[in-house]
Amino acid sequence: MYRKHMLAISMAMLAAVGVAQAEETVKLGMVAELSGPGAPAGINWRDGIKIAAEEINAEGGILGKKVEVGEYDTQTDPQVSRAMVQKAIDDGAFAILGTIYSGSTMVNMLVAQQNSIPQFVGSEAPSIVEKGNPFVYRTSSGAQKGVPALTKYFTDTLKAKKVGVAWLNNEFGKGGHDVFVEEMKKAGIEVIVDVASEQAQTDYASDVAKLKDANPEAVFVYMNQEESARFLIEAKKQGLAMPLVGEVTLTEAKVIELAGAAAEGAIAHVGVTATATEVPGIAAFSTKFEETFKRKPTHDAIKGYVGAWTTKYVTEMVGEFDGEAFSAKMQGLCLKAADYPKILLDTCWDDRGEMSRPSFMVQVKDGAPTVIGTIAAD
Amino acid sequence: MSQFSQVVLSGLATGSIYALVAIGFTLVWQAAQTVNFAQGEFVMLPAFFVLAGMSLFGLSFGTALLFGLAVSVVVLGLLFKKLVAEPILPHGGITLIIATMALGILLKESVKEFYSAEAQPFPSIFPNDPIDVFGAVLSMQDILNLAFSLAVVVALTLFLNRTRTGRCMQATAQNPAVAEILGVNVKRMILYTFLINAALAALASFLITPVYLAKFSNGETLGLIAFIAAIVGGFNQIRGALAGGLLIGVLDNLTAAYVTAEYRAALPLVLLIVIILVRPQGLLGTKEGRAV
Structure with missing residues (x-):
């Protein structure tokens, strides 16, 4: 008991x-x-x-x-x-x-x-x-707010008339791609090459070759991190010379680490960035x-x-x-x-x-993303 | 034209790396009459040995490559034969095939455990700047990858055909009982085959990882494509594995560039089905008869 x-x-x-x-x-x-x-x-x-x-x-x-x-x-x-x-x-x-x-x-x-x-x-x-x-x-x-923030960069800074898009065919990529294409249409910029890739794709040789052949004035790259890195590596291998502009991921620290020197010069609009130390x-x-x-x-x-x-x-x-x-x-x-x-x-x-909220334009310089402009909240 | 040249070149470069892996399949098949389904992981792992050499022991990239090659030959060649193939093979080829599947999962998950699921950067052996070839701007890295892989295949073929050890290995592959009667050290020849397979996997790893990035899951795709390349080319012929690898590499790129990127992953499987239906021994393979 x-x-x-x-x-x-x-x-x-x-x-x-x-x-x-x-x-x-x-x-x-x-x-x-x-x-x-x-x-x-x-x-x-x-x-x-x-x-x-x-x-x-x-x-x-x-x-x-x-x-x-x-x-x-x-x-x-x-x-x-x-x-x-x-x-x-x-x-x-x-x-x-x-x-x-x-x-x-x-x-x-x-x-x-x-x-x-x-x-x-x-x-x-x-x-x-x-x-x-x-x-x-x-x-x-969301992409419908973030991607339009890039339009001014394409029209005013790059003064582009013909652009290309390289995007990842998943929910994230499709969202950004559709908004970008619509934005370019509104801005009177022609999308002359549109290249979709698959998630976890490892070989970007044909994607980059297609972009290079079309020779747009700039390419909008909208992919997840590892795919972005592989794309940048292939772009460097094949000497893709035009500006590569992305939304958020393209200039991420992990992408720069993976792509190394191939990430140099990549440009992106980012909502927040750890490099905005001001x-x-x-x-x-x-x-x-x-x-x-x-x-x-x-x-x-x-x-x-x-x-x-x-x-x-x-x-x-x-x-x-x-x-x-x-x-x-x-x-x-x-x-x-x-x-x-x-x-x-x-x-x-x-x-x-x-x-x-306010956002930033950054570019990879000397292996690190550097803030090159600020965009006010819309 | 420039686009076509680059697409074909990249296809040949990647295909030649598939061929190195596919040759490994054929060598192990000839030596042990089994299929190593951990072959993809055998290609994934050496890159991590190199990274470990650089981060743990502070080796330079060049020295780390030699370190990675040596460790691969010991772990994926010697230890694989002694601890996995040799004890299990007497129980039948199917048992060993299942064991290699288990080994593949073990290697993949171990790398994930030690290095995390994130991809790691891996330096390129060759410069990755483009060069101008007759007006077409092509990738220097692709050209050198292709040249290096083909050189390895030529060297291996010369070794197997022109040296005494190579001919003993071929005799062992064709008929181990007769080879033994003729004085060939069959066990040693089989060991050499496993060591060569490991070395080929390591070289493929060093060439492909700068493009794929070092990641625990790399072996999944590589193993499957190389296996298909070996079957398409002819599982019992080195030249068949080479042809299969190059063919899949080029067709994959041409499909993605000119037909559809969405279904490019299905292409090797379609090719496999067609070959099995039309020419089961593969493009360059020879028919094998078995008594049952």
Whole structure:
């Protein structure tokens, strides 16, 4: 009898400790591409969130509760990503941070929506915010906002009349390609060569040969990181001489590391860049990231960081862990960097979850992306 | 014209690297009557040995290449034969084929574990600046990759045909029992075959990785294409593997440039089906009879 009592008391104490611990923490589900072709983006996204979680906990957590980040690997597979979002929700996540690949986000955001769970994504395909999902929010502008920012560069700086497009045939690439082609049409620039490639493609010889043969005045390159690097290497091999201009990924640190000298001269419009060190928040984040992970942060790391901090800011504005109230607060929300420094730049979200903030034009010079211009938020 | 020249040249350069891997398939087939389905991973791994040599031991790129070649020959040649092929082969070729599949997964996942899933940069042996050839601007790296691969194939053919050891290896491949009666050290000849296969895989790795980037999953595509190249060309002939590799490399690029980029990955498989239906022994292969 004594043993039974002791066992019951022990079990009750363990349960009480568990409940107490659960009450002291809030879970965030970090669902990202930690393996597969999307790993370079996913790993940076995760590490940016790690830095944010550490800082948030140092500042007392969210509404007094410590942040606990659960990691869920999508393996860059949309169906796995859907299962991982469900798993994160089953594990008690208050918010989902991820995914980055648009093809995955298109599939998994429905799961978060059905459970009224806020979801910050790194995806940039226009279709994501066109579904009327009030629980999905971008951490960088979508292609339909980012790509048009390049139009002026093609018309005013390059003064191009005939351009080419090299793009990756996935949800992300198709979104950017369609917006770019439409923008060029509006600007009166002719797209004379249009080359699609496949995800995880390794050989770009025929793609580059086609572009070279058409001889456009500039080429818009819209691919994920590894594909961008392979494209740049082949472009260098074949002596593709015209300016190569991209949106975000083309001048990423990982792309420069992989492509080496072949990345020299590449130009891109980026929503955020770790090289914009004139912005104090970005400089501080970059320094901390480099000290922690011994490498330079990419824009995905900054996006993950901003997503985690926005979760804290908005939850504390709402005053409770309530997905519905969070969603209502996000509609048309603007956060100023002066009041919310970890947001890094003045940022607004519209009623579809699309975001706008100032952005940058960068060019790879001496092996590093260098800011060559700033574009105001639209 | 310039586009066509470059597309064909790039196809030949990549195809010649496929051929090196495909020759490995044919050598192991001839020596052990089995198929090494870890061959793709055998090409993926040596690049990581080189990177390890540079990062762990501070070797220069040139020295690291020699280090990578030596480690590959020991690990993928000697150890593969002693620890995998030799103990399993007496239990049948099918058992060994399944073992090589398992080995391929093990190698792939181990590299992912140690080096992460992210691709790594890998320096090029040859300069990657373009050169002007009769008005066509072509890739110097492609030209040198092609020349180097073909030189390796010629050297291997000369070794097998013109040296005593090479002829002993061929005799072993044709009929090990008779070769042994004639005084050939059959075990040693089989070992040489495995070592040569490992060296070919390493050389292919050094040539292809600057383009593919060093990544744990590289072997998946390479292994499949080289296997198909070996069948298309003729699984029991080195010249067949060479022809198969070059053919697939060129057709792949021509398809992507002039027909469709979307279905280029399907081309080798279509070619495989056609060859199996029309000429099962491959383009340059010879018919083999088996008593059952």
